[in-house]
Amino acid sequence: MIIKETNTNMMNPEVPIYHNLQPLFQFFESFQNLSSSSKDRIASICTSVQIPKNKDLQAIGHTCRTIYFVKKGLCRIYYYKDGVDITEAFAFENSLIARVESLFTGRPSKKGIQTLEDSVFIGIASPALFDLYDQFPEIERLFRKIFEAAYVETVNRIENIQFHTAEERYNDLIKNSPDLLQRVPLKHIASYLGITQVSLSRIRAKY
Amino acid sequence: MIIKETNTNMMNPEVPIYHNLQPLFQFFESFQNLSSSSKDRIASICTSVQIPKNKDLQAIGHTCRTIYFVKKGLCRIYYYKDGVDITEAFAFENSLIARVESLFTGRPSKKGIQTLEDSVFIGIASPALFDLYDQFPEIERLFRKIFEAAYVETVNRIENIQFHTAEERYNDLIKNSPDLLQRVPLKHIASYLGITQVSLSRIRAKY
DNA sequence: GGAATCCTTTTACATATGTTAAAAAAGACC
DNA sequence: GGTCTTTTTTAACATATGTAAAAGGATTCC
Numbered sequence: 024m025i026i027k028e029t030n031t032n033m034m035n036p037e038v039p040i041y042h043n044l045q046p047l048f049q050f051f052e053s054f055q056n057l058s059s060s061s062k063d064r065i066a067s068i069c070t071s072v073q074i075p076k077n078k079d080l081q082a083i084g085h086t087c088r089t090i091y092f093v094k095k096g097l098c099r100i101y102y103y104k105d106g107v108d109i110t111e112a113f114a115f116e117n118s119l120i121a122r123v124e125s126l127f128t129g130r131p132s133k134k135g136i137q138t139l140e141d142s143v144f145i146g147i148a149s150p151a152l153f154d155l156y157d158q159f160p161e162i163e164r165l166f167r168k169i170f171e172a173a174y175v176e177t178v179n180r181i182e183n184i185q186f187h188t189a190e191e192r193y194n195d196l197i198k199n200s201p202d203l204l205q206r207v208p209l210k211h212i213a214s215y216l217g218i219t220q221v222s223l224s225r226i227r228a229k230y
Numbered sequence: 231m232i233i234k235e236t237n238t239n240m241m242n243p244e245v246p247i248y249h250n251l252q253p254l255f256q257f258f259e260s261f262q263n264l265s266s267s268s269k270d271r272i273a274s275i276c277t278s279v280q281i282p283k284n285k286d287l288q289a290i291g292h293t294c295r296t297i298y299f300v301k302k303g304l305c306r307i308y309y310y311k312d313g314v315d316i317t318e319a320f321a322f323e324n325s326l327i328a329r330v331e332s333l334f335t336g337r338p339s340k341k342g343i344q345t346l347e348d349s350v351f352i353g354i355a356s357p358a359l360f361d362l363y364d365q366f367p368e369i370e371r372l373f374r375k376i377f378e379a380a381y382v383e384t385v386n387r388i389e390n391i392q393f394h395t396a397e398e399r400y401n402d403l404i405k406n407s408p409d410l411l412q413r414v415p416l417k418h419i420a421s422y423l424g425i426t427q428v429s430l431s432r433i434r435a436k437y
Numbered sequence: 438g439g440a441a442t443c444c445t446t447t448t449a450c451a452t453a454t455g456t457t458a459a460a461a462a463a464g465a466c467c
Numbered sequence: 468g469g470t471c472t473t474t475t476t477t478a479a480c481a482t483a484t485g486t487a488a489a490a491g492g493a494t495t496c497c
Contacts, residue, residue, distance in 0.1 A: 104389075104393050109393065111388075111389070123378075123381060123382060123385060124382050124385050124386060127378045127379065127381070127382050128382060156371070160367045160370070163367070163370065163371065163374065164363070164370065167370065167374045167377075170374075170377070170378060170381060171330075171334045171377060172334065173381065174330060174334070174377060174380065174381040174384065175330060175331050175334050175335060177381065177384045177385055177388065178330060178331050178384055179331060180388060181318075181384065181387060181388060181391065182311075182318070184388065184391055184392055184424075185391055185424035186311050186316070186424070217391075217392035217393070
């Protein structure tokens with residue numbers, strides 16, 4: 024389900040539909056400044072996507088061809104492991120989310136993206152983005168840096184998973200994302216932590 | 231300890247020292263072809279490094295400024311967790327290895343790289359490499375692709391750690407790297423799997 | 438070739454987490 | 468407001484892995 028924002032130019036509905044991309048460019052500029060021509064070209068491949076709570080933004084089985092920026096709301100990447108729903112990651116406002124194992128390989132993803140609140144995303148078409156890399160090395164560089172940072176986070180997460188107890192990981196998580204508890208069902212937090220809901224309940228009962 | 235290969239031009243010891251970079255370029259070309267000028271410039275920032283068994287290639291505490299290609303031998307990334315030696319990764323012949331959490335952040339690494347056999351590496355100076363990115367977008371693109379692939383592997387590894395038993399992970403590991411058992415002490419395999427040596431021994435006793 | 442060191446296994450016990458089922462609590466819907 | 472559904476907790480039991488200590492093997496080094 025994709026709902027474009029209202030076109031403010033009623034006389035000519037064919038002109039590019041206006042999006043407020045300010046939060047996205049602000050995010051980009053925390054990595055690197057962009058020329059205005061690069062910004063224009065990026066803007067031309069962005070769409071606005073609005074999804075109600077608990078709906079799929081991207082369905083399991085499709086190849087990832089869009090990188091999303093969360094403008095409002097909250098979502099998760101999830102998949103089924105032996106029939107059990109597992110949350111791989113959460114994404115809050117002002118962050119990017121994509122199923123990189125599909126984005127970078129071109130293979131269909133076993134994972135989906137689902138909203139956990141009514142949400143608004145900016146979608147960046149990845150095939151068009153990769154084409155822009157040829158003309159605008161600074162765009163390629165920007166996304167290189169973004170994914171390098173994400174890679175580092177993932178490496179650090181392995182250490183966190185492998186050498187901390189579930190209790191430590193839970194305390195870490197709520198310390199770093201305090202509003203997660205208010206906004207996300209515990210069952211998703213449990214599977215994100217790699218434990219059962221029962222186990223998480225036991226840990227919480229200690230406090 | 232860094233030992234350069236013999237300079238074959240005895241008349242002028244100042245010319246760039248010759249390295250056999252063929253295996254490295256073959257590795258690169260599995261990602262992307264390179265112009266000969268790019269290859270020349272990469273060659274100019276490579277050194278040959280020879281390290282005996284069980285020595286540090288890179289010490290804990292230093293910032294990572296070299297990406298290594300394993301030409302011969304075998305090494306591991308390791309660190310100390312509460313005083314216990316943990317292996318984060320192994321690297322065999324014809325693969326790259328770097329402590330990315332330091333390489334991409336510029337912060338000192340809590341991890342070291344240690345050989346597990348007498349080994350020969352090609353070291354790529356990373357500050358010089360990042361400088362080359364400005365002149366040679368194809369070099370930036372090559373390394374972007376290399377690290378994107380490594381990122382995907384790391385994402386997949388999280389799933390493997392979180393949702394498989396130690397026994398399944400052990401069987402996976404020896405299936406995918408059969409010679410690991412012949413070449414690496416079990417204690418390192420245990421910590422790589424996130425379990426104790428005792429636990430690994432129990433698992434092995436079943437077979 | 439013997440002593441010292443390092444690596445691996447075994448044993449016994451402790452603990453964290455999984456599994457299943459049921460009850461309690463919270464939220465969604467007419 | 469009350470019913471239905473979903474979410475969370477609790478209980479009882481099973482199992483995997485951790486910890487500590489000791490013993491057996493293998494390797495290194497003089």
